[in-house]
Amino acid sequence: MNRRSIRFRLTAWYAVILAVTFMVVGGGVWWAIRDSIHDTIDKDLRSRLQAMRDYLRRQLADPDSGPLAEELAEQAALAPSGTRFRIAGADGRWIYQSPATRAWKPQPPDPSRLPAGGRAQTIVAGGKPVRVLSAPVSLGVVQIGLPIDEFYEMLEEFTWTALLASPLVLLLASAGGYWMSRRALEPVDRISRTAEQIGAQNLSQRLPLRSAGDELDRLSATLNAMFVRLEAAFHRITQFTADASHELRTPVAIIRTTAELVRSKPRGQEEYTKALDRILAESERTSRLIDDLMLLARADAGADGIVQEPMNLAECLRGACAEVRVLAEYGKVCLEASVPSDCTVSGDDQALRRLFLILLDNAIKYTPAGGAVRVNLAVDDSAGKRTAVVEVRDTGLGISPEDLPHIFERFYRAAKDRSRKTGGAGLGLSIARWITQRHGGEVLVESTPGTGSVFRVRLPVLSWPALPASSLLQNSPPQSTKESL
Ligand SMILES: Nc1ncnc2c1ncn2[C@@H]1O[C@H](COP(=O)(O)OP(=O)(O)OP(=O)(O)O)[C@@H](O)[C@H]1O
Ligand SMILES: [Mg+2]
Numbered sequence: 001m002n003r004r005s006i007r008f009r010l011t012a013w014y015a016v017i018l019a020v021t022f023m024v025v026g027g028g029v030w031w032a033i034r035d036s037i038h039d040t041i042d043k044d045l046r047s048r049l050q051a052m053r054d055y056l057r058r059q060l061a062d063p064d065s066g067p068l069a070e071e072l073a074e075q076a077a078l079a080p081s082g083t084r085f086r087i088a089g090a091d092g093r094w095i096y097q098s099p100a101t102r103a104w105k106p107q108p109p110d111p112s113r114l115p116a117g118g119r120a121q122t123i124v125a126g127g128k129p130v131r132v133l134s135a136p137v138s139l140g141v142v143q144i145g146l147p148i149d150e151f152y153e154m155l156e157e158f159t160w161t162a163l164l165a166s167p168l169v170l171l172l173a174s175a176g177g178y179w180m181s182r183r184a185l186e187p188v189d190r191i192s193r194t195a196e197q198i199g200a201q202n203l204s205q206r207l208p209l210r211s212a213g214d215e216l217d218r219l220s221a222t223l224n225a226m227f228v229r230l231e232a233a234f235h236r237i238t239q240f241t242a243d244a245s246h247e248l249r250t251p252v253a254i255i256r257t258t259a260e261l262v263r264s265k266p267r268g269q270e271e272y273t274k275a276l277d278r279i280l281a282e283s284e285r286t287s288r289l290i291d292d293l294m295l296l297a298r299a300d301a302g303a304d305g306i307v308q309e310p311m312n313l314a315e316c317l318r319g320a321c322a323e324v325r326v327l328a329e330y331g332k333v334c335l336e337a338s339v340p341s342d343c344t345v346s347g348d349d350q351a352l353r354r355l356f357l358i359l360l361d362n363a364i365k366y367t368p369a370g371g372a373v374r375v376n377l378a379v380d381d382s383a384g385k386r387t388a389v390v391e392v393r394d395t396g397l398g399i400s401p402e403d404l405p406h407i408f409e410r411f412y413r414a415a416k417d418r419s420r421k422t423g424g425a426g427l428g429l430s431i432a433r434w435i436t437q438r439h440g441g442e443v444l445v446e447s448t449p450g451t452g453s454v455f456r457v458r459l460p461v462l463s464w465p466a467l468p469a470s471s472l473l474q475n476s477p478p479q480s481t482k483e484s485l
Pocket of ligand 1: 358362363366394396397398399407408412413414424425426427428429430453
């Protein structure tokens with residue numbers, strides 16, 4: 001038997017509690033029986049005392065009565081069997097002693113120290129217990145006794161029965177307790193055996209529910225819910241690995257085939273330059289992809305290196321706009337920014353810049369030539385807290401309602417062919433969402449296919465230049481600078 005098992009410990013506790021209960025209850029019953037014996041005998045003795053007092057009063061008042069000792073001896077002979085008494089005078093000498101009382105203590109008790117109703121005590125005379133009531137009477141003192149050995153034998157019998165039966169009952173009860181705890185814990189064994197079998201190969205297996213609706217069913221349901229989460233996480237990881245290797249294979253294959261093709265026969269300068277340009281572009285794409293993958297891996301591992309400190313969000317946003325200006329010019333997209341001079345948030349400058357670059361890059365990338373991208377920073381004071389709202393609005397292709405819920409997922413690209421042309425891997429928005437969440441904010445999107453999209457990043461604000469309350473609510477920040485590109 002495993003001493004550390006719950007089964008063993010439950011049984012041990014059960015046995016200990018039962019033993020203590022037996023001792024307390026047994027002791028209590030023993031005391032109650034003994035008290036009740038004494039009460040009954042004492043009541044009897046007191047009524048005999050009363051009779052004795054009445055008798056003495058009558059005797060002392062009767063001038064015709066003989067010597068008291070003789071009268072008392074006569075009285076003793078008439079008394080019910082078992083009654084024993086003796087009377088001592090005020091001088092401390094015994095006037096009368098019934099034969100059985102000669103084994104008692106020879107000195108009479110001091111009547112002045114006795115209460116009027118008498119004092120009862122148990123003595124042992126001739127090896128047998130006797131209940132003796134000593135009380136003051138007019139003559140001196142009287143002692144009346146009744147043997148209680150039969151009652152004490154009964155008490156002793158009870159004691160022995162309890163002492164012998166208790167261990168037996170304890171043993172039986174403990175065995176029953178062990179059997180019951182074994183039965184109750186059997187499903188736990190079954191749960192742990194099934195759980196042991198669940199591994200990476202069969203993560204879809206679930207623990208059986210007994211439909212009892214008890215704690216163990218709840219435990220199984222909780223574990224099953226955990227397995228569902230684990231399975232989903234495991235699936236995400238395997239999918240991520242498969243997608244990552246797939247995404248990496250394509251540029252590496254392009255680099256390799258381009259190099260092999262160029263080396264297969266002598267080529268002109270122009271062809272070499274073209275091939276090298278292609279190799280360079282694919283290498284850049286690969287290293288960007290590796291950077292993104294590393295960032296997400298570090299984020300998953302909780303080692304992202306993000307340090308949050310007070311920083312000017314407006315300045316960061318303006319810097320990101322300036323960085324994508326060339327891209328916008330190249331794509332013939334008009335970029336407008338309405339950003340205030342100052343808006344302090346607690347954040348990581350580099351990470352937030354990356355977030356804005358991702359949104360701006362998308363907006364420009366997915367907006368055809370002639371379209372516009374508008375960037376805006378305002379503060380929202382509703383909902384009881386101050387939030388910086390960065391809005392990147394474009395007049396681009398928009399996102400279909402089917403794609404919209406998925407665009408923040410890793411490697412998700414709305415229209416795969418189109419994205420392939422633009423060279424994205426589908427990691428940008430998942431990184432954007434992670435950065436926003438890491439800063440205690442959120443990123444939301446609204447989009448109408450064919451009309452354009454709006455990405456809104458909400459971040460908690462530390463400070464914002466004082467301005468009239470009305471101007472806080474809408475997109476009219478103080479000292480806004482407007483850039484047109
Ligand atoms: N402003 C936008 N307009 C239209 N579609 C968008 C916009 N932003 C994102 N999308 C869609 O959401 C998808 C996911 O965007 P995400 O930035 O994550 O990936 P990507 O731009 O394809 O690649 P990456 O950013 O990794 O280079 C894109 O493929 C695109 O279809
Ligand atoms: Mg992108």
